[in-house]
Amino acid sequence: MTPGLFVSFEGPEGAGKSTQLARLAARLAEAGVPHVVTREPGGTPLGTRIREVLLDPLLNIDPLPEFLLYSASRAQLVGNVICPALARGEAVLCDRYADSSLAYQGAGRGLDAAFLAALTREVTGGLVPDLTVLLDLDPALGLARAASRGQPDRLERADLGFHGRVRAGFLALAAQAPQRFLVLDATRDPGALADAIWQAVRDRLSRSPADRSSPHLSGN
Numbered sequence: 001m002t003p004g005l006f007v008s009f010e011g012p013e014g015a016g017k018s019t020q021l022a023r024l025a026a027r028l029a030e031a032g033v034p035h036v037v038t039r040e041p042g043g044t045p046l047g048t049r050i051r052e053v054l055l056d057p058l059l060n061i062d063p064l065p066e067f068l069l070y071s072a073s074r075a076q077l078v079g080n081v082i083c084p085a086l087a088r089g090e091a092v093l094c095d096r097y098a099d100s101s102l103a104y105q106g107a108g109r110g111l112d113a114a115f116l117a118a119l120t121r122e123v124t125g126g127l128v129p130d131l132t133v134l135l136d137l138d139p140a141l142g143l144a145r146a147a148s149r150g151q152p153d154r155l156e157r158a159d160l161g162f163h164g165r166v167r168a169g170f171l172a173l174a175a176q177a178p179q180r181f182l183v184l185d186a187t188r189d190p191g192a193l194a195d196a197i198w199q200a201v202r203d204r205l206s207r208s209p210a211d212r213s214s215p216h217l218s219g220n
């Protein structure tokens with residue numbers, strides 16, 4: 001059992017994960033809550049190198065090696081960044097985490113869900129977020145939002161059918177773990193979304209670590 005609060009942000013491309021993570025970080029800073037902001041893939045020197053490979057639009061990466069690359073980045077991030085921060089009693093805000101692999105490489109690419117879940121448990125030591133904010137959005141809308149930023153990366157170039165399966169995959173994960181997930185309609189105003197997220201975070205911060213969610217180390 002680790003005392004900190006672990007919050008992940010999930011959802012399709014352009015849903016507003018980074019926007020909402022920054023807003024939550026600002027509110028935590030105002031409230032004087034120590035926190036660490038990180039992201040997947042990335043967050044460590046190794047993860048940053050892996051991120052460049054994964055987002056390279058010129059590379060063809062098959063589904064299994066794609067999953068293993070995300071997993072390698074995740075293992076390094078959990079061991080070097082997330083667990084140490086939680087052990088210090090800090091909040092950790094992570095832009096994507098294991099649910100993204102289950103949605104993208106599982107529902108999206110068709111890899112076996114039980115295999116992905118089992119390997120993810122090994123890779124993370126069973127570390128599960130206390131709260132997962134799922135920003136749900138029609139993938140066509142999200143890709144249009146992301147496109148306004150410039151050249152699409154390797155995943156943004158995948159077809160809409162793929163992105164539709166990813167969205168359904170995220171919603172199915174949320175239905176399996178309703179206490180952990182806060183599912184929000186990402187077409188709402190950013191301020192209203194930030195308020196809803198802050199309310200859920202405050203609620204968990206006010207509980208003792210043991211009661212915040214399913215304990216960090218569970219199969220959930």
Ligand SMILES: Nc1ncnc2c1ncn2[C@@H]1O[C@H](COP(=O)(O)OP(=O)(O)OP(=O)(O)O)[C@@H](O)[C@H]1O
Nearest residue numbers: 012013014015016017018019145146186188189190
């Ligand atoms: N609630 C919202 N309503 C309308 N536009 C939004 C909203 N939230 C974010 N945006 C805009 O959508 C775009 C994508 O937002 P953001 O980068 O936060 O999404 P993301 O989920 O982090 O994307 P990616 O998956 O590409 O990292 C930005 O231009 C942002 O200003």
Ligand SMILES: [Mg+2]
Nearest residue numbers: 017018019095
């Ligand atoms: Mg982002």
